[in-house]
Amino acid sequence: MAPRTSIAEFRELVNSSDRIMALLGAGLSAASGLPTFRGAGGLWRNHESTSLATPEAFEADPALVSLFYAWRKHMALKAKPNAGHYALAELAKRKDNFLCLSQNVDGLSSQAGHPESKLRLLHGSILDVTCFNKCGYVEYNNLSDPPCPALAPASEDYPPDQTMPLLDPNMPAPKIELEDLLHCPNCKTGLLRPGVVWFGEALDETMLDDIDDWIMLGRIDLMLVVGTTAAIAPAASYIYDAQQQGAVVAVVNPDPDSADGLGSSDFFFQGSAAEILPQLFVGVIGVMDGDVCQILVSITKFTTPPNVFSLPI
Numbered sequence: 100m101a102p103r104t105s106i107a108e109f110r111e112l113v114n115s116s117d118r119i120m121a122l123l124g125a126g127l128s129a130a131s132g133l134p135t136f137r138g139a140g141g142l143w144r145n146h147e148s149t150s151l152a153t154p155e156a157f158e159a160d161p162a163l164v165s166l167f168y169a170w171r172k173h174m175a176l177k178a179k180p181n182a183g184h185y186a187l188a189e190l191a192k193r194k195d196n197f198l199c200l201s202q203n204v205d206g207l208s209s210q211a212g213h214p215e216s217k218l219r220l221l222h223g224s225i226l227d228v229t230c231f232n233k234c235g236y237v238e239y240n241n242l243s244d245p246p247c248p249a250l251a252p253a254s255e256d257y258p259p260d261q262t263m264p265l266l267d268p269n270m271p272a273p274k275i276e277l278e279d280l281l282h283c284p285n286c287k288t289g290l291l292r293p294g295v296v297w298f299g300e301a302l303d304e305t306m307l308d309d310i311d312d313w314i315m316l317g318r319i320d321l322m323l324v325v326g327t328t329a330a331i332a333p334a335a336s337y338i339y340d341a342q343q344q345g346a347v348v349a350v351v352n353p354d355p356d357s358a359d360g361l362g363s364s365d366f367f368f369q370g371s372a373a374e375i376l377p378q379l380f381v382g383v384i385g386v387m388d389g390d391v392c393q394i395l396v397s398i399t400k401f402t403t404p405p406n407v408f409s410l411p412i
């Protein structure tokens with residue numbers, strides 16, 4: 100049986116839901132102009148972007164990986180949250196028992212005002228800095244762009260009709276000496292690296308325990324899956340855990356394959372989270388605040404997507 104697609108039915112569910120969990124992926128930030136690094140767009144200077152996101156890659160070529168992350172940080176700092184981020188932040192403010200697990204490292208949920216107590220960054224943040232030698236040094240919310248002068252080629256802006264030299268695989272990569280990369284001020288020997296979780300690395304155990312404790316507190320009414328295929332553990336297992344706690348699953352994704360495995364009581368909304376989420380939550384926000392129009396204006400004034408109200412209701 101196909102999942103449900105009725106916005107009216109979903110609004111009733113979200114309105115009556117007490118405990119809600121959400122899992123966010125790169126698709127949420129796609130409407131803010133940040134690449135998802137999947138499929139055809141997954142290359143960066145002819146490198147598979149996933150092959151640059153490992154400790155081994157950093158060890159082998161710290162300059163290249165540092166450039167890749169300096170560029171991504173520059174993109175994240177330039178990006179603005181979209182209506183999907185704002186809608187989730189508004190929902191979080193109005194639902195006491197809402198826990199949002201984000202796989203995104205771009206900081207856009209926080210920038211949209213998502214309460215930190217209801218947000219868990221599974222894969223860390225590109226704005227945080229740690230020591231590659233694991234001496235314990237951590238710097239939160241570092242906004243330096245570029246992170247150091249040697250990485251300046253990653254922070255250059257070009258008109259849309261020009262290719263940034265750094266992104267042109269036919270241009271040689273900037274030559275960067277190891278001593279010109281940032282070193283740890285604590286142990287003095289380790290290189291500084293982004294505070295994200297790379298492939299092959301473990302997620303923060305305290306955070307995982309905290310999430311498990313929240314899940315075990317009782318029945319979960321709704322599991323929102325936004326902009327992710329949830330193919331990577333432990334994200335995928337959270338959907339299963341929520342179902343074990345009774346949750347109806349609602350997937351918001353442009354990719355029809357992301358509805359695979361949903362049952363007839365679940366929901367699937369095909370399209371951009373930035374367009375769909377404000378519509379899905381409008382009933383809740385209105386009921387909770389008493390002024391639907393005002394909330395919608397506050398959500399959409401930052402981004403004004405052209406067709407926020409275009410879905411049939």
Ligand SMILES: [Zn+2]
Nearest residue numbers: 230234283286
């Ligand atoms: Zn160190």
